[in-house]
Amino acid sequence: xxxxxxxxxxxxxxxxxxxxxxxxxxxxxxxxxxxxxxxxxxxxxxxxxxxxxxxxxxxxxxxxxxxxxxxxxxxxxxxxxxxxxxxxxxxxxxxxxxxxxxxxxxxxxxxxxxxxxxxxxxxxxxxxxxxxxxxxxxxxxxxxxxxxxxxxxxxxxxxxxxxxxxxxxxxxxxxxxxxxxxxxxxxxxxxxxxxxxxxxxxxxxxxxxxxxxxxxxxxxxxxxxxxxxxxxxxxxxxxxxxxxxxxxxxxxxxxxxxxx
DNA sequence: ATTGTGGCCTGCCCGC
DNA sequence: TGCGGGCAGGCCACAA
Numbered sequence: 001x002x003x004x005x006x007x008x009x010x011x012x013x014x015x016x017x018x019x020x021x022x023x024x025x026x027x028x029x030x031x032x033x034x035x036x037x038x039x040x041x042x043x044x045x046x047x048x049x050x051x052x053x054x055x056x057x058x059x060x061x062x063x064x065x066x067x068x069x070x071x072x073x074x075x076x077x078x079x080x081x082x083x084x085x086x087x088x089x090x091x092x093x094x095x096x097x098x099x100x101x102x103x104x105x106x107x108x109x110x111x112x113x114x115x116x117x118x119x120x121x122x123x124x125x126x127x128x129x130x131x132x133x134x135x136x137x138x139x140x141x142x143x144x145x146x147x148x149x150x151x152x153x154x155x156x157x158x159x160x161x162x163x164x165x166x167x168x169x170x171x172x173x174x175x176x177x178x179x180x181x182x183x184x185x186x187x188x189x190x191x192x193x194x195x196x197x198x199x200x201x202x203x204x205x206x207x208x209x210x211x212x213x214x215x216x217x218x219x220x221x222x223x224x225x226x227x228x229x230x231x232x233x234x235x236x237x238x239x240x241x242x243x244x245x246x247x248x249x250x251x252x253x254x255x256x257x258x259x260x
Numbered sequence: 261a262t263t264g265t266g267g268c269c270t271g272c273c274c275g276c
Numbered sequence: 277t278g279c280g281g282g283c284a285g286g287c288c289a290c291a292a
Contacts, residue, residue, distance in 0.1 A: 251285085
């Protein structure tokens with residue numbers, strides 16, 4: 001599912017859409033357009049204009065435009081970006097393999113004949129105009145130790161719930177959360193505020209490595225823990241049977257032996 | 261405020 | 277063979 005690594009891929013792909021004149025917008029699914037974005041407004045904003053930059057904050061892709069408004073794209077868990085027929089990620093976990101044209105929820109056509117399409121079978125993503133980004137925490141790819149410390153400080157919530165909270169840290173999803181906690185030897189159930197300064201430093205170090213590894217390997221499902229996140233799965237480090245817990249409303253797999 | 265829960269959406273997979 | 281229920285999780289509304 002699109003977490004930081006996937007959306008960063010999409011951003012890189014979207015850079016290929018920058019500077020090209022938009023000829024038309026095809027957004028047949030009104031439900032997919034959020035917060036005042038509707039087909040007429042979106043067309044008015046984009047047609048005859050061009051994107052000037054592709055940015056990313058957490059899991060949110062931001063496309064700046066000539067005319068000023070910013071197009072925000074969220075991908076939910078099955079959304080992908082397709083630019084000129086090239087899909088951002090080959091295969092998303094939990095997403096169907098076949099293709100249905102109805103899943104193209106929002107398409108921007110360029111005067112040169114190319115296009116940028118948001119494809120989302122399950123419609124959990126969406127397109128917004130001028131999205132409010134003030135509620136997003138520091139991006140997980142560039143967060144500092146001090147920022148990470150503040151993100152978990154004085155909280156009774158489970159550590160993993162805090163890491164998944166996009167207003168605290170932007171970009172960490174369920175799979176990446178499990179991976180970084182597993183590598184950092186920290187239990188997802190620990191009260192976030194109980195994490196010591198040295199543990200915060202360790203968590204920060206591993207977060208950086210996980211982001212780099214997953215970007216390098218091409219997806220949030222490419223972590224070392226991933227294939228073991230299943231009933232009967234064992235910790236690849238010490239062989240203990242992994243425990244499944246629901247944390248922050250999400251399924252978590254973790255090692256009861258080395259994650260404390 | 262903080263923290264937890266349920267629902268949204270849809271397709272897939274399992275068991276009957 | 278078909279069918280129904282459970283599941284996946286990013287994000288949001290809502291409750292305590």
